[in-house]
Structures are given as structure tokens and as C-alpha cells.
Amino acid sequence: MAHTHNASDRQASIKSIWRTFWILLIVTMVEVGLAFLHLYTGFPGKLLLNSVFIGLTVVKAFYIVAEFMHLGHEIKNLIWTILMPLLLFIWFIIAFLADGDSWKHMRRNSPSAPLPAEKVAPAHGGGNHH
Amino acid sequence: MDNAVTANKKWWSGGSSPFNVSYGKLMMWYFLISDAFTFGALLIAYGTQRFMAEAWPDPNVVFHSFPFMGHADLPLVFVSLMTFILIMSSVTMVLAVNAGKYMDKQSVVKWLSWTIVGGIMFLGCQAWEWMHLHEVGAWWGQNPFPNADGTAPISTNFTDFFFTITGFHGLHVTSGVILNIIVLVNVLKGTYERRGHYEMVEKVGLYWHFVDLVWVFVFTCFYLL
Known part of the structure; x- marks a missing residue:
């Protein structure tokens, strides 16, 4: 932010922008490559594959926020103000996905429970059509 | 904003922004946090439905088309x-x-114009994809895709969430x-x-990158997982 208008600084910052671009592109290509590998060979297994996808998504998110949005170069006060609220997502994800899973098992294990309407209706025009 | 950042500066004693950014940029960040929660809520709702479902369509089967390639299978x-x-x-x-930081108006115009072109191209691609999916019978309330395990579709959650998000x-x-x-x-x-x-x-750059950031998550949640 300090106004240092010199050409070599500018060159360096442009270089780091393109470096981030290559990282994002290569990570995306690795993701698509792994998806194809799984499609044709069944390797890696679905659980491992999905964990890798989520890990690589976080890597991409980090580079977009830290470099493109420049957050990595701001002061700590700002970084923490923005990141702390987002920590709530960790709990949201665990809580809601666990809830969904438990609902599925509850439904499976209690045959007396009423089936949700969507289960009986054919998928065409389910719910939204009058 | 012009304060030099030194290690022992007293950020909270007044006289300058404790975040070392302008008011407008800070507010853009706060807006983006709230928007992140909106998208997060939608994606987590989608995840919850998916965890609840006994079966779900396979994205590699649903998203396999490319413009002008007819029926070629290109997941x-x-x-x-x-x-x-x-x-x-x-x-x-x-x-x-x-x-812009170097007050280079000509370059700002050039790069901003390309950004607009990219945004319009992306929207064009999305319009094509939506039209294609609509042609094969997918829409809000209509799910023509069989599940990955071969069973018939049991709900429209997949298409509802896809089109909404x-x-x-x-x-x-x-x-x-x-x-x-x-x-x-x-x-x-x-x-x-x-x-x-x-x-x-x-400021609009922050917003634009956020839109890219959201796409990274949408891409993973709908097309990869």
C-alpha cells in the first residue's frame, strides 16, 4: 500500500499474480485428472478421492483469498476479523451433515416411520407442480 | 491508509484504522463474510440432503455434454x-x-475489459448448460437422472439444489x-x-474474486464429489 511506484516492484507483483494463476490452474487440472482416473480405473477409492478433492479445494480457496484478494498481505487485525467468523463453518458442516446421516439411519431402522412424500411420488413433477 | 506498518504500532489507540484499510474496503469484506454465510448455508443444506438420501445421481453421467459435440460422452x-x-x-x-495501484489508466481499461469479457463468457456457458439440462428434462421440481446405483430418481433434491445454487x-x-x-x-x-x-x-475486485471463490466450492460440491 505504501506508494512505491517503481517498475521493478510492479514486475515482481505481476509475476506473483501469474504464479498464483498457474497454481490454481494446475490444482484444477489435477482434480479433473483424478476424477477421470477414478472414472476409468476405479482408483483412488471414493472416500480417498473425495478427501483429496476437499483438501485441494481448500488449497485453491487459500490462494484466491490470500493472493488475489490480498488478505495474506493485510495486517493481522484484519485477517483475524475476517477468518474468525468463518470458523463457525467447521461446526455447521459437522453438525448438519451428521444430522442428515442420522436422519437417514433413523428412517431405515424404523419401518413404522412415515415415508417422506418425495419417496412415493415419481421424480417428475415431485412437489412443485399442482 | 498511508501509515507505515511497524511491528509495535498501537492499532487500537485511535487516530487511524485498526485494520489499516479504508472504510469502503472493510465494509466490502464484511459484506463478503455475510455472503459467504449465505452460500455456505445453501451448500450445507445441499450436503445435508445428500447425506439423508439413500441414493444420488452421478455427476459424471449428468454433466457429460459439450456444445456442438452432439452425444459425445465428455464428463x-x-x-x-x-x-x-x-x-x-x-x-x-x-x-x-x-x-490501478500504479495509476496506469490504459492498463486498467485493458484488464478490466478482459474481466468483463470473461464474466460474459462464463454466463454464456452457464446459459448453455442450463438450456441443455432443461432439454433433457431437468428443472426445479423435475429430476430425470437415475441414481448412481442405477435406481430410479426418488426426489428432485438434486436438480432443485443444482439450479438454485x-x-x-x-x-x-x-x-x-x-x-x-x-x-x-x-x-x-x-x-x-x-x-x-x-x-x-x-473493491469490485474483491467482489469478483469472491465470486470465483464461491465457484471453486460449487465446482467441488456439484461436479467432483
């Missing part, structure tokens, strides 16, 4: 192209912001393109040149 290829376009437009945006994202891209056009007009008129800084480009 993931088109959406990879869309992802590439959006990443590329993020790069041109950050190059515009960078040029990609639609909400597309709406963000649309408003981003409009904001970029407004800022480009101001750049051409010399508004920021006279103001002495191109911070407005930085």
Missing part, C-alpha cells in the same frame, strides 16, 4: 472450461487492480459484470484519475 470437460474462464477472469481482475452464483456473476462495467465507465471518464486513486477497482 467434466465443459465445466472445466467454465472454471478456467472464471480463474482467468480473476487473473485479469487482479492485473487491473495492480495497474448455480443460479444464485450466476446472479452474483451478473451483478459483478454490471459493477465492472460501471467501474470501467468511470475509469474511462477519468473519475479515479481525478480522485487520485483507483480504490474502487480494488
